[in-house]
Amino acid sequence: MPRFAPVLALVFVATLHVPHAGALAQTAWAADIDTVRQAARLIPGRQPLRVNVLKFAESRRTKNFSVKGAPTAPSVQARTAFQVVYPDSYVMVDAGMDLQVHRFFGRGLEEPYDAAAAAQLERAVAGARLIVLTHEHGDHVAGVIRPANAATLAAKTLLTRAQLDVLRNTPQMPEIRLTDEAARRYVVVDYERHLPVAPGLVLIRAAGHTPGSQMVYVALESGREYLLVGDATWHMDGVRLVRGKDAPWVTEDEPAVLDQLRWLNALSRTAPQLAVVASHDDEQHAELVRAGLLSNRLELDGGRP
């Protein structure tokens, strides 16, 4: 029988190499909504009262770029920022961008830019108690990096380590690169799966669209819930059909994004009080405004419109 020993040893070695499967399992993206809900109750204080959205610009591309296999019909991508309103203050989710960064995205085309809305957003960002960012792309972050008051804004802007690293080393465009000096002014956090940052407000790590992507979970005092998913999808059909983008200029971790879309799809079927909201889906925002779940205006100066 000793002749078989080497064979058995080989089998054992082969088994030991299985950790590769474990490593794959570790890289799969996952989140648990009940753990997130629990985290939303960790920070004492009154929960938010409502969520507002403001569109300040548009990108006009055909829908097939947003959702793989969709028709090449025209589709409006709204450029937006969100405001989570508390009884005594508000948190901004994303910060918009100035006209110069908007033109970078326009690729030489004159896409709509609403200067009055952008000015309102700039005021809202200036008046925010806290600013968090769904990800480090220019249409979401330029509003805290490029204005004259950027140093003041940085002190109340929470950046994740991954967002900071990209903005310093490999920014989407030169206009939003952070210098070492500017980088030191931000509140920088690193977290494993989720992080409560205010009553009823939890960040969910969701690297995929970019390394620094995160979703923002909001639980209102009324019990209504929102999941602001940034650019995990550009159109809610991506969640409904579990289909990623088909945009050659975007470099995503596609398996991670598909894991996120599957999770969001399951949530949208099983949690009717939770609104999954995509940053750029103009049609969805209009529906949510009609349903009274979002207001399409920002409140300034401590809650007054």
Ligand SMILES: [Zn+2]
């Ligand atoms: Zn975007």
